[in-house]
Amino acid sequence: MQAVELIRKKRDGNALTTAEINWLVEQYTHDHIPDYQMSACLMAVYWRGMDARETSDLTLAMAHSGEELYVRDSISPVVDKHSTGGVGDKVTLALAPLVAACGVAVGKMTGRGLGHTGGTLDKLESIQGFRTALSREEFMRVLTEHSIVLAGQSDDLAPADGKMYALRDVTGTIESIALIAASIMSKKLAVGASHLLLDVKVGSGAFMKTLERARELAQTMVSIGQLAGLHTVAAITAMDQPLGRAIGNALEMIEAIAILHGEGPPDVSELCYHEAAELLLMTGVASNPADAEERVGQAVRSGAAVAKLAEVIAAQGGDPHQIEQPHLLAVAPVRSMLVAPCSGYIAAIESEQMGLASMYLGAGRFKKGEQIDHRTGFILQAKVGDHGHVGDPLVKIHARTEDEAEAVQESLLACYTWSDAPVLLGSMIYDIVRPL
């Protein structure tokens, strides 16, 4: 096979065969196809797209490009969860222990934040001593002993994805449904859970800006899961304003603990409980929606959910007292309050801009590998639909210095749109996409 022939074939709008896709991914992973051919090929895929069979083949080839964990061979059912990312999205932090407390094992590998969206790994690392770089043996031991493990994404899993993603990032080929779906699903298939819940965010603060694109991505990933034997369900959920009230790593960890206590902000709590119930239904642990909701509520009320978080934190070297007493988490030295410049209803909070503002405080990274400050961020005092008056508290800023706290105010205020008329909020969950 010749790489240039396959580029031409895709360029001309033809589907690549399974053998051709396997060859491309294998040769590229082993540096036998140079980046300049793969980038032309990726642009051709961006242009022409891939059908369901091609996308599934690409995903499997990437999943098979390195080590594979097959966690479901050791414990079953075992669930995995992935969110396409948003601002203030701490759902995984609460969802994983909540589901594990309900008797469903959770084996989760997770990544760092980049740009305006945070990463679950960074949020977890706000806990003192918590280790996320686990060997394969540690991962499997923690999972089987505690029914939950929360680890960093291993570079040995789906290395083709890591290599292709880095190339796509600098060649304008990120925003392809087929390539996004293959990238996400290849890592999930390499872990090898039995059930996967996807949270596809849609809205101004999300990667998918329209419901149509979000639905296409959700359907593509559910279809890949179906073809590859991984029971996958995708929730399409709103990311029109930051999720919950906390933005920033330790601040979001604290909010996740509140959710597990049943004391979190309503939007993010409901989303978390609903997704947990969906996982109980998918795995057959709950027999119907009412049963699932009841089990989730019981795990929260009994304290089993927050105890499960403390358990996994301890199992991975973290300090569980920081879960039991979240005030022990490191706090930013400067806290100041941004107040409302006018009276009225909050009509919109531009979450992408707010994510960027939090990066300025050190809560996120502009480039891979940058250090972040786990302590900084924002606590929203009011959300979309709330009414307030001039001078009412709007955002509590947690910053490293007075200067940074001051400097961020203008861009924070620019995130807000006000209305004289009341603002109606829609549902958090737009749709649930299940296998056909």
Added chain:
Amino acid sequence: MQAVELIRKKRDGNALTTAEINWLVEQYTHDHIPDYQMSACLMAVYWRGMDARETSDLTLAMAHSGEELYVRDSISPVVDKHSTGGVGDKVTLALAPLVAACGVAVGKMTGRGLGHTGGTLDKLESIQGFRTALSREEFMRVLTEHSIVLAGQSDDLAPADGKMYALRDVTGTIESIALIAASIMSKKLAVGASHLLLDVKVGSGAFMKTLERARELAQTMVSIGQLAGLHTVAAITAMDQPLGRAIGNALEMIEAIAILHGEGPPDVSELCYHEAAELLLMTGVASNPADAEERVGQAVRSGAAVAKLAEVIAAQGGDPHQIEQPHLLAVAPVRSMLVAPCSGYIAAIESEQMGLASMYLGAGRFKKGEQIDHRTGFILQAKVGDHGHVGDPLVKIHARTEDEAEAVQESLLACYTWSDAPVLLGSMIYDIVRPL
């Protein structure tokens, strides 16, 4: 500027600005943009195309990427000619001295053959001692002293084109009208003639397979010339069967000499004389078509045209006796005759396949840098429209060995299609595209 932003812009179907195109070409030429970004960009250009202004900007940026000769500053008018390439296309070999003999200077840089199409440079090098690697000073001296120079393409001219062409070749981005036009015209602009005649071949043996594509390429190049101040005319001509009767380097040189004597095959001779007349009209040396044809005929009949070829051969170190007595050119050791396997009219001769067959004899190269044998090739004994009987001479094969002469026969026969009914031949020249 960021390369990835420009890739995205083109990917989304937007036109790049002049400044953006200049920056891309300059940064790429100096290795500040890596191949993997340029190849993604080229695929986006392949997909979205470029408008006339962008294509002209790209061409000028490539023309300015290295040394520039500005030959028209030393001698004017001075003409240049380019053919998009075909099988048996020796027109430039005869056209250049013919036009120069009519009093119009010709400054021509030319390339080597690759694949099924030959290169003028290779054909010229069948003359013993002929040097085509000229310094800038030699090029200008031969041109001003003899009104003609025939040199190899300098790597110092339009280096961006050389670099981009090599990348396009391995990334499936050759067949873009904008990129083909920019590649051809950038080299012509860097030489800097005052007038340019393009021969855009169309048909089974040409790069452009349809008249529509050929016309689009011709119009694009004429428009670039117009925007860049180079008076350009494009002839769209037939390449449905090999041009003339000779295929192979020395064999085509001999046929070119015959054309200059007025003794060449009718198809290629008429094309050559017609294009020469067009150049005399373009430059104003002839006042009308009849005057132009008369001057061309006179140069042939007087022997001035063939004398001009001998003159430039001598000026560049070649043996002019080989022009005066072409039988002095090296001949292949083996000559054998392929005969017609049936009776009837020749309906078609597949020229691309015939070009490939000549490569097998050593007359062309599969890869850049390969040595070729100047002596080998074919002399067609019959062409499309001719009638013959079983056993009549069909192709005279000039080969290095009996085995190679034998081995090539089957693929040669496969080039022919026969008909019981007479076959009508169309015109060689489909159209002439002039500036608007």
